[in-house]
Amino acid sequence: MAKYSTEEKLEAVLAYLEGKASYKTIAEERNMSTAPLKRWVLRYQKHGEEGITFWYTNHEIQFKIDVLNYMNEFGASINETAARFHLLNESMKN
16 A cells, blocks of 8 residues: 555545545545555544644553543544554554
């Protein structure tokens, strides 16, 4: 999968949020699937521009337990939980 800069992500997110194009159209223009674009939009809506800028971090055990408890209590999906706690989906698989 190609890596996209924060500027590229922001451009795609804003194009969708401003109603300029659909997820499908934006994804096709960037030769990607709609799944990451939908995650970017969700993260942007929850956290602003910081939501689409990630860095590696090592979380404490209690934080991980809180994340799992949230998913269990609210029946939240991985994508919803990742956006809520500002996580990369891939990091939740380990």
